[in-house]
Each structure stands twice: as structure tokens, then as C-alpha cells.
Amino acid sequence: MESTGAWDLSSLLRLLAQGEEQARQLEAHLEAPSLAEHCKSLLQRVRSTLEEAISMAKLVDYEMSRQPACHNAIAEAAAAAASDSPRSNSGSPRSESSERVFKEHERMEMCKKRKTLPKWTNQVRVSSGGVTEGLEDGYSWRKYGQKEILGARHPRGYYRCSHRNSVGCLATKQVQRSDQDPCVFDITYRGEHTCLQRPQPSPLPEPELRQSHENPPTIHEALLHHPRQHLQSSLRVETEGLNMHDQVLSSSFSFPSTPLDSFGPQSRVFSSTNPLENTYVGSFSPFISPTTSESNYFSVSPCQMSGYGGGIAPNTSESDLTEIISAATSTTNSPKLDAAFMLDHAEFDQIFPFDAPKFF
DNA sequence: GAAATTTGACCCAA
């Protein structure tokens, strides 16, 4: 096999297909007269094919850790390959032990991947009057754990992307309420979303949701929810001038005269040691208009919250906030984000081909 | 019944 040093998904899939074909041949020859000879040669071929596939997979894994956006395409390709395989569905059932081995291996691989995932922290302030969509980030999260943290008064909630099983999106986040200020929540994100999900518009909008559509997100909100993606949107609008978004922008946001280059690598710094040093607050401050100029936090105003719990009473007690955060961070629909998402997904990519390594 | 959350148990790095 050619080893170019660059990863090649099609080659990997081809190798895997070869391996499967050879395994099939091996199966077909099991009843042949010269069984031993056939088995030996075929097993040799299977082994060498698998070795090549493994080394290719390592390259893919490495590249995926650098360019998470590739993950989705790979997951789709793998799913397509799996559905093409006549054996994949009928499936020879795995034995219990091989299943266990498979799971253990998968777990180890996930563990390795997680270590390489980028990590960053947002601090979100909720107003005492209630909680808002600010704690939603437009992504769909599923809570998978909560834990008391030593030295912290409040438990930490663990969330993963709800598309993890379907497309293997490894994005996770942790929500930790601050001890110093109960209105502040540290939200630590880990891993980019590779599911390319976007908030889905509600099929039957509630009155307040319709109202949300009538009041599209400000850039402030957009950056709060999707810092990188909406930075892209912002840059585009700035480049093209105030066009269809004039109304939104002029009413809620005044553009800084920030050149694109000023959002270079420092615009988003990932940390594996002290995430608090690298919050979006600082990184995107030119675009963010905090409620108070001295505030270091995103400030969130009271609003109607979508999702399981429905609306939040304005006099929600602080003791309820943790639960509210849980709901807010795991909610799926965020109508206020629709416009921004349409903007960044549908338009931005055509204008600024995204070069992830360069951007980060 | 499906989907989401809760919670005790487990794993592993420090």
C-alpha cells in the first residue's frame, strides 16, 4: 500500500472492504479439501490487510483530532460502507467475550481521543430574575452524570452531545456553578461538535417563540451561543457590509472596526491546564457588549426557556438554578438561533473556506 | 413506549 503520510479515508475503507472480502473467502474455503493451505494463505492476507488498515486508521484518528470537522464525513462514509456490506446487517452475532473485548477496546480508544480534544470554558452569569436561553448553546445535549466535586459547594453536571451515538460526536460539556457567585456558571466544553447539528425550528411555534423569530439574535447572543461559528457570521457581515441583517445589527450591535486578522489563532485558545485563562469572554470581547462594562461574564437577561420545564418563573430561587441549568443546557430547540445558524451554515462557508488548523 | 434524567458503581490518572 502506498504510504503517503497523509491520511486517506478511501484507502482505509478499501482496505477494510478487502479484509472483509478475504474473510468471506476464508469462510467459503472452510469446506475445501486443502483447508489448511487455504486458511494459512488467506489468514496471512487478512492479517496484512488489517495491519495496513490499523496504521491507516491511526493516521485518520490523528487527522481527526486536528480537524474535527472531518469526523462527520468519516462517520457518514463509515455508515455508508457498513450499509453496503451484506454481512453488516445480517451480522454474525458477536460472542459475549468478543463483545466485551470490543467494548474495552472502544473505551480505550475513546479515552485516547478525549485526551486530545480541545477544551475551553465559558463563564455564564444568570440574572437573579431568571435564566435564559443564554445557557442554551443551540446544541442538543444529554446529561449523563452529576457529581459532587471536592471543595465545591455545588455538583457538577456532565453533558454529552445527544448525537454521539448516531454520528459519534464526542463533544461534551460540564456545568459547574460557581462558589463565589451563585449566579455564575462555569461551562467547560470539550471537543468540537462533529455532528454539524443546528437548532431545529419548532414545528409548531408557541406565541413566545414566534416573537423570538421576530426578534432575531443579536451578534452578542450569537457569539454567546456559538462563539466560533458566529464569529464567522460576524466576519462575513462585516466584510460584505450591512445587508439583509441590517435591522438586526443596527438595532442591537455596533461593529467594531476589527480586521479579520485580529481574530487569528489567539481568538480562541484551547487549554488543557487552566481553561479559565482562555474563556471566550476575553477572546471575543470586541464583539460582546456585556451588561456592565466591568463585568467579565456573559450577562444573561430573563427570558422564556424552552425545553422540558417550559417557562421559568421570574422569582425562581437560586436553589433552583442548578436544575434550571440542567434543563437549559440540554434543551434542543432554540428558535432565537435560527437566523444565525442559517447565516453561518448556509452562507459563510461559501465565502470563507474554513481552514481549521489555520483558524485555531 | 420512547426519550431524558438520576444515581450508584466503575475506571483510571495523578
Place this chain on the structure above:
DNA sequence: TTGGGTCAAATTTC
């Protein structure tokens, strides 16, 4: 050995 992160069965919610 300990604490943080994750798993997965049980429970809850819709």
C-alpha cells in the same frame, strides 16, 4: 488511594 469522569440500570417525564 483518591477524586474526576463516565457508564449503565433504574426512574421519571412526556
